[in-house]
Amino acid sequence: MSKILEAPLSLKADVWTHFGFKAKEGNQGIDKTNAICKHCQASIRYTGNTTNLRSHLQRHHADKLASPQPKKTRDPTQTTLDNTASKLPSNSVRAQKITESVVHYICKGLCPYSVVENTGFRFMINTLDPRYVIPTRSYMTDKAVPRIYDKVKDDVKSALSSAPQVALTCDGWTSRATEAFVTITCHYVDEEWELMSHVLQTRAMHETHTGSNIAELLKAALEEWDLVSKDPAIVTDNAANMSVAAELAGMLHFRCFAHTLNLASQRALKLPAVARLLGRVRQISTFFKRSITASHVLRQKQKLLELPEHELITDVVTRWNSAHDMLERFLEQQPAVSASLLSNELRKTEKEVCTLCESDITSAEEIVDAMKPMKIATLVMSKESSPTLSVVAPLHAQLIQDFQESRADSEIVKEIKAAICQDLSKRYMDQQKETMYVCSALNPRFKALPFLPDDEREEIYLRITAEARRIQELFQEEAKVIPGEEDNHVEDKDDIPASPPPKKKKDLCCLADLLGSTYSAGPAVRHRTTQAQAEEEMSSSPVLAERDAKEWLGFYNELNITVDANINKSESELKKCYECKVVYGTTVSFAADWLRQRFLRQDIRSKREFQCVIVDEVDSLMLDKGLEVVYLSTEIPLMECLNGILAEIWLIINQLKRLETGEILGPVQLFSELLSEIITENKKIDQDSIVQMAVEAGIMPTKYLKQTQENMTNALKQLDNASVVQIVAFLTIFAKKIT
Incomplete structure (x- = not known):
C-alpha cells in the first residue's frame, strides 16, 4: 500500500x-x-x-468526525487596529455630550452604576457611535454623576431664590432593604404661574426618628438650600415626631390632609363587620391571582358573560383606597367570580374558597357607596397640579357633614359614618385652622366661607383686610424713589404680550360634585330675587369703575383732569390708561397690574400707586365686606382729600346698625340734604363743619367724633388749596348720585 x-x-x-x-x-x-x-x-x-x-x-466515519469548533468572535467594544486612530477623545464635545446623556439615563431611570458594564448596554452604545469609549463605573460614581448633580443643584437654587415664598413637604419612608430615609421636597409658583416641585434631598436616617433628630435634618436642609430667609411652611403626615420636628425647626406646620383621610378611612375599615367582609373578598382575589387554572376559568367566564376582562385587585395595607378598589372590582366581576367558583374545574380542587352570600354582596355595595366621598377627596388632594391648602377647610367641613348618620342608613353604614366623622372631627383644631380659613377666603370658589359661623367668618375677613393693608403700605414704602436712582426704572416692554395666570383645566368636576354649593364664589346663603341679582351684576366693581370713569368725565374735564378705567385692557392700553391723572379700577385690577409690573416686568404703571377710594352708591363701601369697592389712582391733592372725606362719610354711615336692617336710604338722603344746604349757602367746608353736621343730624354717633376728627385732619388741611367752586361742583355731582 x-x-x-x-x-x-x-x-x-x-x-x-x-x-x-x-x-x-x-x-x-x-x-x-x-x-x-x-x-x-x-x-x-x-x-x-x-x-x-x-x-x-x-x-x-461519523464517530471520527469531531463537532466543528465555533469561530471566535471578538468583543464588539474591543479596540482594533481599524478604529484605534478614530476614537473620540474624552474631552471632546461629542464625547462629553454622550457621557452627559448616559448620566441622564442613569439618573432619570434610577439605574445602578453597573449599567455601564452591562454587555447589552455597551453593545448599544458601540452601535450608536463606535468611536465613543464608555467611562468606567468608578468614573460615573466619583465624577460624572456628582458633576451633573452640582449643576442641577445650582439651577434649582437659582429658581428657588427668585421665588417669593416656598413650601416644603417631608416624608419618612423605609426601603425594601429596611433602610430608613427622609425625603424633602420644595414647592413654589414660578413667574409663569406654574406650580413647580423639586426633590431637594433624600437622606438616610440611621438614628432614631425622634422629633429633635428630624428637626436637625430640616434645619440643615434649609441652610443648604438658602431657604431660611423665606420662612417656609412644611407639610408632613400626622405622626407626632413630625409635629415636634416642625415646632423645633420653627416652621409653620400643616398635616397632610390626604394622610388624614387615610387615617379616618382606615379606622372605618377596621370595624369588625367591614374587616370580616374585606377578608373574604381578599381571600377570593388572592386565590384567582395565585392559581393559573382559576385565572383561565375567570377569563372564560368574563367572555361568556361579556364582562370587562379585568383582573381582581388585592388591597394594600398602607393605602385605604386600594380596599375600596378591591371591593369595587369584585362587585364588577361578581357574576364571573361566582360562575368560576361553581365550575367543575375549581370545585374539585378548591373547596375552601367560598362565595359571598347575598347579604355580603349588599354590604359590599353599601361600603363602596359610603366610602366614595373619601376616595374622591383622596384623589383630589393627591394631585400636584395646583395648591390644595385652600380646599382643605371646606372639604373637611363638607365631609363631616356628609358622614352624619341618617335614618335610612343600614347598621354597617352607620358604623362607618360614625367612625369617620369621629376621627375627622378631632383634626385641625389648633392654630392651623385659622391659616386654612384665610387660604379658603382668598380662593374665589370658597371666599364666602359658608361652613363658618358669622363671627368666625367676620374675624377672618378682618384679618385679611389688615394683612392687605400692611402689604399695601409695605409696597408703597418700597415704591418710594431713592435719591440717585430715579432712572432705574424698568424697561419698556410693550412688545411682550401680557401673560395672565393660565386657566385651570376643568378636571375638578368631582370636587364640585362633592362640595356642592360650597364650591362657589357667591356669597354665603343669600336668597335673591331675579331683580336683585340683576342689580348686583350691574353694580359690580368692574362695571362701576368703567361707568364712573365715564359719568364723572364732565367734572374732570372742568378741572382739566384726564381720567380712565383700567378694566379689560391690553398692555398698551393699560400703559396709556396710567398716563391719565385719575385711574378708576378695582382691587383686583390694580393688584393684577401691580403683579404684571413686578413679576412680568411690564412697565404699565410706572411709579403709580394705590391712592384713594371712590365710593359707589349701590354697595356703600364696606356694606359687603369691601368686596365691591371701587378704587382710583391719582396724585392730585384735591382729589385725595375729597375722596378721603367721602370714604370717611361712608365709613360713618356703615357703622350704623340701621344699615343692617336695610334702611340705607334714610342716612343717605339725610346727608344729601346736608350737602344741598352747604351748596346753597356756599359755606366754607372744613373739618368741623362736615363732622359736626353729621353728628347733629344723627348720622354719626358722638363717640366717633374725636376719632374721625383726628383721622381727617391731614386730609382736610389740603382743602385750602382748592377753591370753593371746585369743592361745591364736586359735592353737587356726589349729591345727585346718592339721591
Whole structure:
C-alpha cells in the first residue's frame, strides 16, 4: 500500500486531518486529483472544495468526525487596529455630550452604576457611535454623576431664590432593604404661574426618628438650600415626631390632609363587620391571582358573560383606597367570580374558597357607596397640579357633614359614618385652622366661607383686610424713589404680550360634585330675587369703575383732569390708561397690574400707586365686606382729600346698625340734604363743619367724633388749596348720585 502524504499547509479545513494525497509516479510531487481517507484508504475525487470529503466522513466515519469548533468572535467594544486612530477623545464635545446623556439615563431611570458594564448596554452604545469609549463605573460614581448633580443643584437654587415664598413637604419612608430615609421636597409658583416641585434631598436616617433628630435634618436642609430667609411652611403626615420636628425647626406646620383621610378611612375599615367582609373578598382575589387554572376559568367566564376582562385587585395595607378598589372590582366581576367558583374545574380542587352570600354582596355595595366621598377627596388632594391648602377647610367641613348618620342608613353604614366623622372631627383644631380659613377666603370658589359661623367668618375677613393693608403700605414704602436712582426704572416692554395666570383645566368636576354649593364664589346663603341679582351684576366693581370713569368725565374735564378705567385692557392700553391723572379700577385690577409690573416686568404703571377710594352708591363701601369697592389712582391733592372725606362719610354711615336692617336710604338722603344746604349757602367746608353736621343730624354717633376728627385732619388741611367752586361742583355731582 502506497504511503499517504499529509495535505499541504495551505489547506486549512478541519477535514484534512482525516485525508491526505498519494504521490505521483516517480515521487514527483503530490497527486491532488484524489484525496485518500486515512481511515479506510478510500479514494475521493478532489475538485478544490471539501464537500465530497466531508460527506464521506459523515457517512462512513461519523464517530471520527469531531463537532466543528465555533469561530471566535471578538468583543464588539474591543479596540482594533481599524478604529484605534478614530476614537473620540474624552474631552471632546461629542464625547462629553454622550457621557452627559448616559448620566441622564442613569439618573432619570434610577439605574445602578453597573449599567455601564452591562454587555447589552455597551453593545448599544458601540452601535450608536463606535468611536465613543464608555467611562468606567468608578468614573460615573466619583465624577460624572456628582458633576451633573452640582449643576442641577445650582439651577434649582437659582429658581428657588427668585421665588417669593416656598413650601416644603417631608416624608419618612423605609426601603425594601429596611433602610430608613427622609425625603424633602420644595414647592413654589414660578413667574409663569406654574406650580413647580423639586426633590431637594433624600437622606438616610440611621438614628432614631425622634422629633429633635428630624428637626436637625430640616434645619440643615434649609441652610443648604438658602431657604431660611423665606420662612417656609412644611407639610408632613400626622405622626407626632413630625409635629415636634416642625415646632423645633420653627416652621409653620400643616398635616397632610390626604394622610388624614387615610387615617379616618382606615379606622372605618377596621370595624369588625367591614374587616370580616374585606377578608373574604381578599381571600377570593388572592386565590384567582395565585392559581393559573382559576385565572383561565375567570377569563372564560368574563367572555361568556361579556364582562370587562379585568383582573381582581388585592388591597394594600398602607393605602385605604386600594380596599375600596378591591371591593369595587369584585362587585364588577361578581357574576364571573361566582360562575368560576361553581365550575367543575375549581370545585374539585378548591373547596375552601367560598362565595359571598347575598347579604355580603349588599354590604359590599353599601361600603363602596359610603366610602366614595373619601376616595374622591383622596384623589383630589393627591394631585400636584395646583395648591390644595385652600380646599382643605371646606372639604373637611363638607365631609363631616356628609358622614352624619341618617335614618335610612343600614347598621354597617352607620358604623362607618360614625367612625369617620369621629376621627375627622378631632383634626385641625389648633392654630392651623385659622391659616386654612384665610387660604379658603382668598380662593374665589370658597371666599364666602359658608361652613363658618358669622363671627368666625367676620374675624377672618378682618384679618385679611389688615394683612392687605400692611402689604399695601409695605409696597408703597418700597415704591418710594431713592435719591440717585430715579432712572432705574424698568424697561419698556410693550412688545411682550401680557401673560395672565393660565386657566385651570376643568378636571375638578368631582370636587364640585362633592362640595356642592360650597364650591362657589357667591356669597354665603343669600336668597335673591331675579331683580336683585340683576342689580348686583350691574353694580359690580368692574362695571362701576368703567361707568364712573365715564359719568364723572364732565367734572374732570372742568378741572382739566384726564381720567380712565383700567378694566379689560391690553398692555398698551393699560400703559396709556396710567398716563391719565385719575385711574378708576378695582382691587383686583390694580393688584393684577401691580403683579404684571413686578413679576412680568411690564412697565404699565410706572411709579403709580394705590391712592384713594371712590365710593359707589349701590354697595356703600364696606356694606359687603369691601368686596365691591371701587378704587382710583391719582396724585392730585384735591382729589385725595375729597375722596378721603367721602370714604370717611361712608365709613360713618356703615357703622350704623340701621344699615343692617336695610334702611340705607334714610342716612343717605339725610346727608344729601346736608350737602344741598352747604351748596346753597356756599359755606366754607372744613373739618368741623362736615363732622359736626353729621353728628347733629344723627348720622354719626358722638363717640366717633374725636376719632374721625383726628383721622381727617391731614386730609382736610389740603382743602385750602382748592377753591370753593371746585369743592361745591364736586359735592353737587356726589349729591345727585346718592339721591
